[in-house]
Amino acid sequence: MDSAHQTPLQLEAQIRSLAEHATRPPFLDAERRQELHARIRRLLAEQDAVIVAHYYVDGELQQLAEDTGGCVADSLEMASFGNRHSAKTLVVVGVRFMGETAKILNPEKRVLMPDLQAECSLDLGCPADAFIDYCDQHPDRKVVVYANTSAAVKARADWMVTSSNAVAIVEHLHREGEKIIWAPDRHLGHYVKQHTGADMILWQGSCVVHDEFRATELKQLMDQHPDAEVLVHPEAPEAVVALADVVGSTRRMVEAARDSLSDTLIVATDYGLFHKMKQAAPNKTFLVAPTGGTSGTCSMCAHCPWMAMNGLDNLAAALEHGTGEVHVDEDIRRRALIPIQRMLDFSRSHDLVGAATA
Ligand code: SF4
DSSP: OGGGGGGGHHHHHHHHHHHHHHOOOOOOHHHHHHHHHHHHHHHHTTTEEEEEEEESSSHHHHHHHTTTTEEEOOOOHHHHHHHOOOOOOEEEESOOOOOOOOHOTTTTEEEESTTTTTHHHHHTTSOOHHHHHHHHHHHTTTEEESSSHHHHHHHSSHHHOOOOOOOOHHHHHTTTTTTTEEESSSHHHHHHHHHHHEEEOOOOOOOTTTTOOOOHHHHHHHSSSSSSSEEEESSSOOHHHHHHHEEEEEHHHHHHHHHOOOOOEESSSOOOGGGHHHHHTSSSEEEEEEBBBBBOSSTEEEEESTGGGGHHHHHHHHHHHOTTTTOOOOOHHHHHHOOOOOHHHHHTTOOOOEEEEE
């Protein structure tokens, strides 16, 4: 069915089904993993390639990225790192919109991904045709889209933002007297609206992982650990965000884990982030915020099924056979570059990204 004619409920059911049927990389024994590590290192060097990985992928892949001169980061840092690195090939280990963003910023580079079927519910929940219709109905508003969108949706936007800079950018637009269309995450949009007072209308998308965190069970866990600090990503529902000591992007959450005076941290985001958090604060205890229980059921269980599609074997295959190459239509790419570049320039001039001084 044409996405413009799907009801929101049909679209949500389709996204759930895709998430539940996402393929997992096969189990690999130690010998096979060692062999793949060696092959990936050799191929990276031979092909002048570098790995750009997201915090939510498997810890072993994050470690491999760092050990081979790549980066592990949130989507803002990933975009910035890929943009300034000299490698001819970027291997984006994350989900599809991240590969597309890398290609939009670096058309001269080859961008590979371990699996192009690695989606994102926010991207899937904001089909370009329906979104363009929606924007056309509100021509007086600036269009601000989250990084988790397709290239075609970005091509219709005035600004792209990430969770690291969304409040700062919307605050800036609000000061300039702009009214805003926000897409696609409704929870992050609500959070930004509350913190800026901007006039925003919100697309009703959500992240299948963060949407499952539950406030009632989180309160119970907080009662069991009264000294724990609670870190929450703003893609979580409002009632969960309201219980947080720290609300922020993945990068902000790693910094908060490092700086916290508490020995125990309750974390409401994908538990893939624990790899970096444990590096930053090795003596602390990390607990996953509850996603199920009496007020909800857990089907993603704090881990993104699409991030989990990335593995050593499909990463090696991408480098060896050139599979999973990302292509973006040139007209869409040029138009999508404008809101991304605007965001990067703003972030660098406001010191919101590590590349600001690079
Ligand atoms: S965790 Fe959520 S927002 Fe992130 S890629 Fe997965 S579905 Fe998208």
